[in-house]
Amino acid sequence: MDPIQQAMLKKSHAAKLERRGKLISLFCISLIVVVVLAIFFFVASRGLATFFTNKVNLWRFLSQTTWSPAVKDASGQPQVGALPMIVGSFGVTLLSAVIATPFAVGAAIFMTEIAPNLGKKVLQPVIELLVGIPSVVYGFIGLSVVVPFIRNIFGGTGFGILAGTFVLFVMILPTVTSMTVDALKAVPRHYREASLALGGTRWQTISRVVLRAAMPGILTGIVFGMARAFGEALAVQMVIGNAALLPTNLISPASTLTSVLTSGIGNTVMGSLENNALWSLALLLLLMSLAFNLLIRWIGKKGEIK
Amino acid sequence: MDAKKIDRLATTILYLIAGIIVIILASLLGYILVRGLPHISWHFLTAPSQSFKAGGGIGIQLFNSLYLLVLSMLISVPLALGAGIYLAEYARENKLTEIIRTAIEILSSLPSVVVGLFGFLVFVLQFGFGFSILSGALALTMFNLPLLTRNVEDSLRQVSFDQREAGLALGLSRWETVIHVIIPEALPGIITGMILGAGRVFGEAAALIYTAGQSAPALDFTNWNPLNIASPLNPLRPAETLAVHIWKINSEGIQPDAAAVSAGASAVLILAVLLFNVLARVIGNRIYKKMTAV
Numbered sequence: 001m002d003p004i005q006q007a008m009l010k011k012s013h014a015a016k017l018e019r020r021g022k023l024i025s026l027f028c029i030s031l032i033v034v035v036v037l038a039i040f041f042f043v044a045s046r047g048l049a050t051f052f053t054n055k056v057n058l059w060r061f062l063s064q065t066t067w068s069p070a071v072k073d074a075s076g077q078p079q080v081g082a083l084p085m086i087v088g089s090f091g092v093t094l095l096s097a098v099i100a101t102p103f104a105v106g107a108a109i110f111m112t113e114i115a116p117n118l119g120k121k122v123l124q125p126v127i128e129l130l131v132g133i134p135s136v137v138y139g140f141i142g143l144s145v146v147v148p149f150i151r152n153i154f155g156g157t158g159f160g161i162l163a164g165t166f167v168l169f170v171m172i173l174p175t176v177t178s179m180t181v182d183a184l185k186a187v188p189r190h191y192r193e194a195s196l197a198l199g200g201t202r203w204q205t206i207s208r209v210v211l212r213a214a215m216p217g218i219l220t221g222i223v224f225g226m227a228r229a230f231g232e233a234l235a236v237q238m239v240i241g242n243a244a245l246l247p248t249n250l251i252s253p254a255s256t257l258t259s260v261l262t263s264g265i266g267n268t269v270m271g272s273l274e275n276n277a278l279w280s281l282a283l284l285l286l287l288m289s290l291a292f293n294l295l296i297r298w299i300g301k302k303g304e305i306k
Numbered sequence: 307m308d309a310k311k312i313d314r315l316a317t318t319i320l321y322l323i324a325g326i327i328v329i330i331l332a333s334l335l336g337y338i339l340v341r342g343l344p345h346i347s348w349h350f351l352t353a354p355s356q357s358f359k360a361g362g363g364i365g366i367q368l369f370n371s372l373y374l375l376v377l378s379m380l381i382s383v384p385l386a387l388g389a390g391i392y393l394a395e396y397a398r399e400n401k402l403t404e405i406i407r408t409a410i411e412i413l414s415s416l417p418s419v420v421v422g423l424f425g426f427l428v429f430v431l432q433f434g435f436g437f438s439i440l441s442g443a444l445a446l447t448m449f450n451l452p453l454l455t456r457n458v459e460d461s462l463r464q465v466s467f468d469q470r471e472a473g474l475a476l477g478l479s480r481w482e483t484v485i486h487v488i489i490p491e492a493l494p495g496i497i498t499g500m501i502l503g504a505g506r507v508f509g510e511a512a513a514l515i516y517t518a519g520q521s522a523p524a525l526d527f528t529n530w531n532p533l534n535i536a537s538p539l540n541p542l543r544p545a546e547t548l549a550v551h552i553w554k555i556n557s558e559g560i561q562p563d564a565a566a567v568s569a570g571a572s573a574v575l576i577l578a579v580l581l582f583n584v585l586a587r588v589i590g591n592r593i594y595k596k597m598t599a600v
Contacts, residue, residue, distance in 0.1 A: 017482060018480055018481045021391075021479075021485070022392075024388050026392055029388070032385075032409060035413065035448055035451075036409040039413075039420070042427050119324075123327065129331060132579045133509070134508070134509025135512070136556075136572075137338065137509070139552075139556065141334060144569075173330075200309075202313055202317070203309075204313070227415055231415075231416070233419035233512040234511050234515075261419055261423065262515060265426070266515075266520075270431065279423075282419075282420055282423050292415065293411060293412055
């Protein structure tokens with residue numbers, strides 16, 4: 001082979017660089033996928049041990065109301081009833097979403113439809129700052145302001161679902177608001193013009209045209225907020241009272257999946273039933289976050305078709 | 307009530323809602339700063355914390371937070387760059403890419419406590435790192451990676467396609483085009499995202515409780531040998547961060563001045579986050595000006 005032919009057939013320096021670069025980037029992205037799979041594998045293998053190794057009945061786990069894994073009941077079954085935590089988690093999540101939604105949607109309408117200038121100069125930075133405040137700070141404020149406030153008004157200890165709801169309300173407000181703003185901004189301008197041209201007032205235009213068109217986006221924002229509220233650990237743990245009892249009212253101490261996890265996992269021995277039961281709660285948390293993800297996808301698909 | 311009156315009423319209510327939100331933030335910030343700022347002093351910022359008596363500082367925790375931040379950014383930034391480049395430049399629109407995107411979405415929506423527990427299981431127990439800065443940094447990387455990756459991808463996508471064509475037309479490979487042409491132009495966006503990510507990492511606690519640990523052993527700030535257990539640089543020592551410290555003293559602390567210490571620490575945390583926000587804006591703008599000669 002003559003040298004020219006050899007040079008032509010050999011990979012150029014640039015081609016080698018290209019190959020190497022592509023491999024590097026492929027490696028990075030595969031690492032992320034592997035991490036996600038590993039999270040599912042490890043949490044599931046621990047969480048399922050409660051049911052396969054310790055032979056706890058899944059239905060009992062979800063429906064019993066007594067959570068004291070170290071104690072066995074009359075029939076010799078360990079008492080791992082996760083219902084109080086499940087109720088607590090869903091309680092704070094739903095309540096905070098119910099309170100946050102009108103505020104978030106209202107603020108978003110204000111920022112896009114009523115006073116865009118004021119919205120951009122004042123509300124936008126406010127929302128961005130609220131996102132940035134660390135969750136322990138919310139927890140601390142909840143502990144030193146919200147809990148005593150509730151105690152003074154309703155009596156009791158002040159710890160409970162109501163305090164958790166207040167803290168989560170402020171935490172998810174910015175998330176829902178900024179996603180609603182995006183959804184409202186995505187509504188084409190001529191929708192508004194058409195409605196105004198028909199003689200609709202601004203509010204009629206907003207409520208009957210803009211909000212309807214933006215509905216899938218707004219719902220996505222709300223579900224995102226709920227996912228965040230469901231998974232929030234420390235801020236809730238600090239104000240909810242951490243009593244694994246089925247909540248009977250909003251101001252008695254309760255607990256959530258995350259609060260039991262954060263306070264319990266360090267005090268149990270790896271591989272014991274107490275520990276496995278906590279991992280089952282973590283698995284439940286993981287599955288719920290997956291469910292929220294699917295819900296968001298489903299809403300997105302539904303919204304596309306219209 | 308006629309339509310016009312309803313319109314006016316609705317407008318008033320919307321103004322009210324906007325006002326309430328502004329008041330909520332103002333009172334939050336006001337409360338933290340008014341309660342916390344008087345407590346901040348040089349002593350508070352540098353002294354070690356006290357477990358049983360008043361007068362403890364947050365010196366070690368503050369250093370731990372910063373060190374953990376630097377370490378986790380050192381791990382996550384290159385990974386996020388690589389992953390973002392893959393998604394923006396190399397990924398084709400097919401099933402595999404869709405799976406990758408779903409994985410990133412799931413990772414970004416995972417509760418941070420679950421990420422922390424996974425870190426506990428894998429890094430602390432399986433790999434034997436123990437409660438350490440290294441475990442914490444790896445857990446924070448997992449927590450931060452999806453958002454950083456998405457930010458890198460978005461920033462790269464904003465660069466016009468002409469730039470890529472120009473690079474390729476000059477005979478550069480795709481990789482060289484990305485490294486020498488696209489990334490410099492996307493840099494302001496990338497850096498802004500990184501700084502905001504840093505703010506998020508700085509305030510994170512749930513992922514750290516069971517990875518970086520909840521204790522802050524005394525450090526010898528004259529010993530900079532990373533292999534020594536008392537050295538501040540040792541990545542295998544347990545390290546309670548500022549955010550974890552606030553949680554810890556509020557949920558199980560017995561210091562008589564727990565409320566004051568947490569108010570002071572919260573104020574420091576908030577000021578740091580504010581600083582990150584401002585920095586993100588200023589540095590982003592400045593780099594943009596420098597790079598684009600506007």
